[in-house]
Amino acid sequence: MFITRYIKEVWGAVKSLTTGMKRTLYYFTHHKEIITEQYPDNRDTLVLPDRFKGEVVMPHNESNEHRCTGCTACELACPNGTIKVITRFDITPEGKKKKAIDKLVYHLELCTMCGLCIEACPSDAIKMAQTFEHSVFDRNKLTKVLNNPDSKIMEGVE
Amino acid sequence: MYKEPEILSNYALGSNSGVSLGEGDFQINFGPQHPATHGVLHLVITLNGETIKKVEPHLGYIHRSIEKMCESLTYRQFIYVTSRMDYLSAHINNHACALAVEKGLQVEVPARAQVIRVLMDELTRIASHELWWGAMAMDLGAFTPFFHAFRERESINDIMEETCGARLTMNYMVPGGVMHDIHPNFQKRVKDFLQLYKRKIHEYDELVTGNIIFQNRMKGIGYLSAEDAVSYGCSGPAARGSGVSSDIRKIYPYEIYDKLEFDEVLETAGDSFARYMVRIKEMHQSIRIIEQLIDNIPEGDFQAKTKNVLKLPKGDFYTRVETARGELGVYIVSEGGTTPYRIKFRSPGFSNLSVLDHMARGSKIGDLVAMMGTLDLVIPDIDR
Numbered sequence: 001m002f003i004t005r006y007i008k009e010v011w012g013a014v015k016s017l018t019t020g021m022k023r024t025l026y027y028f029t030h031h032k033e034i035i036t037e038q039y040p041d042n043r044d045t046l047v048l049p050d051r052f053k054g055e056v057v058m059p060h061n062e063s064n065e066h067r068c069t070g071c072t073a074c075e076l077a078c079p080n081g082t083i084k085v086i087t088r089f090d091i092t093p094e095g096k097k098k099k100a101i102d103k104l105v106y107h108l109e110l111c112t113m114c115g116l117c118i119e120a121c122p123s124d125a126i127k128m129a130q131t132f133e134h135s136v137f138d139r140n141k142l143t144k145v146l147n148n149p150d151s152k153i154m155e156g157v158e
Numbered sequence: 159m160y161k162e163p164e165i166l167s168n169y170a171l172g173s174n175s176g177v178s179l180g181e182g183d184f185q186i187n188f189g190p191q192h193p194a195t196h197g198v199l200h201l202v203i204t205l206n207g208e209t210i211k212k213v214e215p216h217l218g219y220i221h222r223s224i225e226k227m228c229e230s231l232t233y234r235q236f237i238y239v240t241s242r243m244d245y246l247s248a249h250i251n252n253h254a255c256a257l258a259v260e261k262g263l264q265v266e267v268p269a270r271a272q273v274i275r276v277l278m279d280e281l282t283r284i285a286s287h288e289l290w291w292g293a294m295a296m297d298l299g300a301f302t303p304f305f306h307a308f309r310e311r312e313s314i315n316d317i318m319e320e321t322c323g324a325r326l327t328m329n330y331m332v333p334g335g336v337m338h339d340i341h342p343n344f345q346k347r348v349k350d351f352l353q354l355y356k357r358k359i360h361e362y363d364e365l366v367t368g369n370i371i372f373q374n375r376m377k378g379i380g381y382l383s384a385e386d387a388v389s390y391g392c393s394g395p396a397a398r399g400s401g402v403s404s405d406i407r408k409i410y411p412y413e414i415y416d417k418l419e420f421d422e423v424l425e426t427a428g429d430s431f432a433r434y435m436v437r438i439k440e441m442h443q444s445i446r447i448i449e450q451l452i453d454n455i456p457e458g459d460f461q462a463k464t465k466n467v468l469k470l471p472k473g474d475f476y477t478r479v480e481t482a483r484g485e486l487g488v489y490i491v492s493e494g495g496t497t498p499y500r501i502k503f504r505s506p507g508f509s510n511l512s513v514l515d516h517m518a519r520g521s522k523i524g525d526l527v528a529m530m531g532t533l534d535l536v537i538p539d540i541d542r
Contacts (some may be wrong), residue, residue, distance in 0.1 A: 012370040019364050024302065035309060051323040051338065079235035113328040114238040119337060128323065 048130040058146040068125035070101040077120035109142040110132040165313035195536030211496040215281025228501040233468040241327035244539035246286040254333040257477040259333040271335035280444040286482035294531035336460030364498035376431035389508035399433030401426040406480035433532040507539035
């Protein structure tokens, strides 16, 4: 009959409404189950996993030396043309010519953080940094030179 | 006298569909900036009052010519682009490409890499279905499920971040295996997630599945018969909701799926609620697969030794995998060089969208959102 069906439907609606509200009430009283992170406020304590792919950096040691030999493996591995290696020839004390990097230009605006350059590098010269706040007001600032000025290649890295 | 260009009259109403703009009919544009279309999908809907007479999808707003781009990338490089197709199952897309390249190279993938790949695939499937669940409930007007879904998805994303280094577009698969070994914490984190999931999954049924408003909006809406599902090329949960057995993991097993115990979820009702239940039950099956594998990851290499420069032999290679949305096919034509001659992706979203017009005719405009929700459309997957 219409009336019984109508009452049944109303009763069903009230029942499912209270089931939903019970969940809401549960979380209203159980604050520990809420996992919201207050992002800009927790910046100091925020720890990202060490594999996080943020941007490409080139680590230098205390005496301003890096491990890059200028082999352009990263440049060839990159799908987007993000990395450009500019090399020069140094004269070693023995009088021989030796290839070295002049600049390793990195275009952050083109980078998709796929990590193929890190995989391709034979001498572990570059790695991914755990940064993620990349926005700047001037887009030229996104083009970076990864090697420090006057940096040299580390002894023993071929 | 003005003569309508031929290309326009081909697309005019009534030319190929038997629907003409009669008295009292009108057209509205649903999207491309409508929040319920999940992206830039543009539907031109012909309405008579509230009744839908025709739905015409207009595509191309997010076309990035991924297939053409792949032709200029090497076999190692092109895998990362496919994460941008169906971004919610990025792992599975990468997996399909890696499988196609391995088929050409005749590389044997180590057992450890296979298990890691399957684990990651199933985690991605759960994450994708969870996002779908939240977003679909939000389309229908329920706001809370969205946050509940993201809570569980967040713990999967944390696992991905720790092992693969990224949360959404991981690029973890490489030809011959995976890029890194799993993180030492991986097994513990996945077990924690399984516990959390089992503790919270009843909320899904309480909040949405058992809700009478939700059921009334889903049951009997968007009926799709098994014959139509086959003839439109539907795959994944959209086809399985109509009782069409289409799970690639069962029919054409790849990696170790033939050794695993899981059921292909089939519902026969063919309406929106059936498609909803298929996805909910698929999450349970994925949990079952993960439970079988998480303690049995074999020791060994995580990557087979491949050459520095990959060259596929002349010929064409086709592989298919089951993504969270259906069947993804990758077709590579190789001329023997370092880059593919042609790549074609058979994406599940495109075929699933094509059935929408057939499904929606005669129903009300309010139900269109429910139908689109259960088809689980990801627009970059449709346009590529």
